[in-house]
Amino acid sequence: MKVILADYSGFCFGVEKAINTTFGELEKKQKDQNIYSLGPLIHNNQVVKNLEEKGIEVIENIEDLSEGSIIIRSHGVSEKIYEELENKGLNIIDATCPFVRRIQNIVKNYYGKGYTIAIIGNSCHPEVIGINGWCNNQAIIINKEEDIHKVPSVDKLCIVVQTTMAVEQYNTISEKLENYAKEVVKFNTICLATKERQNAAKHLATKVDAMVVIGGQHSSNTQKLVSICKKIKPNDTFHVETIKDLPINTFKKYETIGVTAGASTPRWIISEAIETIRNI
Numbered sequence: 001m002k003v004i005l006a007d008y009s010g011f012c013f014g015v016e017k018a019i020n021t022t023f024g025e026l027e028k029k030q031k032d033q034n035i036y037s038l039g040p041l042i043h044n045n046q047v048v049k050n051l052e053e054k055g056i057e058v059i060e061n062i063e064d065l066s067e068g069s070i071i072i073r074s075h076g077v078s079e080k081i082y083e084e085l086e087n088k089g090l091n092i093i094d095a096t097c098p099f100v101r102r103i104q105n106i107v108k109n110y111y112g113k114g115y116t117i118a119i120i121g122n123s124c125h126p127e128v129i130g131i132n133g134w135c136n137n138q139a140i141i142i143n144k145e146e147d148i149h150k151v152p153s154v155d156k157l158c159i160v161v162q163t164t165m166a167v168e169q170y171n172t173i174s175e176k177l178e179n180y181a182k183e184v185v186k187f188n189t190i191c192l193a194t195k196e197r198q199n200a201a202k203h204l205a206t207k208v209d210a211m212v213v214i215g216g217q218h219s220s221n222t223q224k225l226v227s228i229c230k231k232i233k234p235n236d237t238f239h240v241e242t243i244k245d246l247p248i249n250t251f252k253k254y255e256t257i258g259v260t261a262g263a264s265t266p267r268w269i270i271s272e273a274i275e276t277i278r279n280i
């Protein structure tokens, strides 16, 4: 079986930075020191399990914490969480991706100038929840075109977008949102890594018989890759987390398979999958 790996597959700059920061902390870790991660460090179960075995405990809220170090993952957190962590005297290890930090700064700045903030993204995603926390949780969050009618007319609107959104979705929604305010500022804050990955996946999907997208079930950027590939290969796109999910028998009918992977997928999982498909 011929297998082609899409460019820009696997760990992005922000995830790589978060992982390196965490391993750096583990090296310095004292015997009795507790290191926590506020939510799973990345959306990949295998990596999170590995880090847990090495001593990084995942916690979902900080209420009961009174000591130790806490890692803020690449998705970032709200302004209020920083204040709470500082008040508790916890050692903050900040792995917020600089692309996410940029959005938080834009939102804080424009909210302070009296703009209503619109975030194009998934309201349940930690990155969006965090960004909303830089404008007093007052942002209007729109995930799909059908939600636009819920937006009230305002004087000044500042539009940002979740870093992992599909570019087409941003273009369509942001254009329509422009009709809802007298004055609009727009920031296409989709990160470069996401754009490059999506373009490469789209390009490869047109050249192969089937596409395999490797990444966590909860990974937003992986889900976007799946929907982009499905537009080109509706019945021949497969989302898998590890080689255990590969539908080997179905693959036998194909000659060439393309592989791409989300930003939280480690290289070893990609290599293992490629090797398994190649041997079919």
Ligand code: SF4
Binding pocket: 012, 013, 014, 015, 074, 075, 097, 098, 099, 100, 163, 164, 191, 192, 193, 194, 221, 263
């Ligand atoms: S996908 Fe982009 S914004 Fe998100 S962590 Fe990676 S580089 Fe940063």
